[in-house]
Amino acid sequence: MKVLVTGGLGFIGSHTVVELQNKGFDVVIIDDCSNSDENVLDGIQAITGKKPLYEKLDLKEKHKVEDFFQRHQDVEGVIHFAASKAVGESVEKPLLYYENNIGTLVYILKELCNKNKASFIFSSSCTVYGQADKMPITEDAPVKVAESPYGNTKQMGEEIISDTCKVTPSLNAIALRYFNPMGAHPSGEIGELPKGVPQNLVPFITQTGIGLRQELSVFGDDYPTPDGTCIRDYIYVVDLAKAHVVALERLLNGKNEANYEVFNVGTGTGSSVLEAIQSFEKVSGRKLNYKIVDRRPGDITSAYADTTKANKVLGWKAEYTLEEAMNYAWIWEQKIRD
Numbered sequence: 001m002k003v004l005v006t007g008g009l010g011f012i013g014s015h016t017v018v019e020l021q022n023k024g025f026d027v028v029i030i031d032d033c034s035n036s037d038e039n040v041l042d043g044i045q046a047i048t049g050k051k052p053l054y055e056k057l058d059l060k061e062k063h064k065v066e067d068f069f070q071r072h073q074d075v076e077g078v079i080h081f082a083a084s085k086a087v088g089e090s091v092e093k094p095l096l097y098y099e100n101n102i103g104t105l106v107y108i109l110k111e112l113c114n115k116n117k118a119s120f121i122f123s124s125s126c127t128v129y130g131q132a133d134k135m136p137i138t139e140d141a142p143v144k145v146a147e148s149p150y151g152n153t154k155q156m157g158e159e160i161i162s163d164t165c166k167v168t169p170s171l172n173a174i175a176l177r178y179f180n181p182m183g184a185h186p187s188g189e190i191g192e193l194p195k196g197v198p199q200n201l202v203p204f205i206t207q208t209g210i211g212l213r214q215e216l217s218v219f220g221d222d223y224p225t226p227d228g229t230c231i232r233d234y235i236y237v238v239d240l241a242k243a244h245v246v247a248l249e250r251l252l253n254g255k256n257e258a259n260y261e262v263f264n265v266g267t268g269t270g271s272s273v274l275e276a277i278q279s280f281e282k283v284s285g286r287k288l289n290y291k292i293v294d295r296r297p298g299d300i301t302s303a304y305a306d307t308t309k310a311n312k313v314l315g316w317k318a319e320y321t322l323e324e325a326m327n328y329a330w331i332w333e334q335k336i337r338d
C-alpha cells in the first residue's frame with residue numbers, strides 16, 4: 001500500500017517514514033528541503049534497510065502537486081507534515097505561513113477529493129487550545145484565538161479539512177494534535193536538525209549541553225506551577241510517529257467512526273522546564289548552564305494532554321519517559337557534533 005509523506009525528511013516525518021516502512025508500507029516522500037537535508041534518506045535506509053521513494057518538490061507549486069498525483073495514482077494515504085513551523089517568523093512573515101501551510105493543504109485536499117477513496121492525516125498542534133481552562137486538556141476543550149499566524153494555520157487547517165470532509169464522503173481524515181515532540185531515533189541515525197537557533201526547549205538544552213550555545217534562558221520562574229516554570233507535555237518522537245501509523249491504519253481499515261476525527265497525542269504527564277533540565281543533567285552527567293530571565297510574551301503556563309481518547313479509540317499509548325527521550329536526544333546531539 002502506497003503512502004505519501006509530505007515533509008518526510010523533517011523531524012517527525014522521517015521518524016514516521018521509518019515506522020511506516022517497518023510496517024510494510026511503500027512510502028513516497030515529498031520534501032523541498034527548506035528545513036531538512038537529503039542525507040536523512042540514508043539514515044532511514046540504515047534503520048529500515050530500504051530507501052523510500054523521494055521527490056524534491058515544493059508543494060506551493062500547484063501544477064507540480066497535480067502532476068505528482070497524476071503520476072502516483074496508487075497513493076492511498078497521505079500524511080501531511082510539510083509546513084513552516086517557526087512561531088516568531090510567522091508573526092513577521094504571515095503570508096509566507098498562510099501560503100505554505102494553507103495553500104499546500106488545499107492543493108493536496110483537492111487531489112484527494114478526486115479519488116474514489118482517500119485517507120489523510122494532518123499535523124495539528126496543542127497550540128489550538130491556547131491556555132486551556134482545565135488540565136489535562138481533552139479534545140473537547142475550546143479552540144482559543146490563535147496567538148500567531150502559525151497557530152492560526154493549524155486552526156484553519158483543521159477547519160478546512162473538517163469542511164471538506166463534510167461534503168466529501170470518500171475522504172477520511174484525522175487531525176493529530178501534538179503536544180511537545182522531542183528526542184531522536186534510538187539508532188542515532190535520524191533526529192531533530194534545527195536550522196539556526198532552536199525554537200524548542202530540548203534541542204536548545206542539548207546544544208547548550210554540548211557547548212554550541214553558552215547559556216539557556218529559562219523564561220520565568222514565577223508561574224503558578226510547583227517550581228514556578230512552565231509545564232509542557234513532552235512526547236517522544238518515536239511514540240508520536242507510531243501514533244501516525246495507527247491513525248492511518250484506522251482510516252485504511254475503515255475503523256473510523258466519523259470521516260473527520262481529532263486526537264491529542266501526548267503522554268498525559270506535564271513536566272516543568274526545570275524538570276526537563278534535571279532530566280538532561282541526569283542522562284548526560286553534565287551541569288547545564290542556565291539562568292532565569294523574565295517571562296516571554298505569549299508563553300502559556302501549562303499544557304498537558306488528556307490522552308484517554310487516543311488510548312481507548314486508537315489503542316495507542318506513549319511508551320517512553322521524558323528521561324529516555326532526553327537520553328536519545330543527547331546521543332543524537334553528540335553524534336551530529338562529532
Ligand SMILES: NC(=O)c1ccc[n+]([C@@H]2O[C@H](COP(=O)([O-])OP(=O)(O)OC[C@H]3O[C@@H](n4cnc5c(N)ncnc54)[C@H](O)[C@@H]3O)[C@@H](O)[C@H]2O)c1
Nearest residue numbers: 007010011012031032033034035036058059082083123125
Ligand atoms: N516539532 C514540533 O514541535 C511540532 C509541534 C506541533 C505540530 N508540528 C507540526 O508537525 C509538522 C512536522 O513538524 P517537524 O517538527 O517535523 O518540522 P520539520 O521542519 O522538521 O519538517 C517539515 C518538513 O517539511 C518540509 N517542507 C516545508 N514546506 C514545504 C513545501 N512547501 N514543500 C515541500 N516540503 C516542505 C521541510 O523541508 C521539512 O523537511 C509540521 O506541520 C509542524 O507544524 C510540529
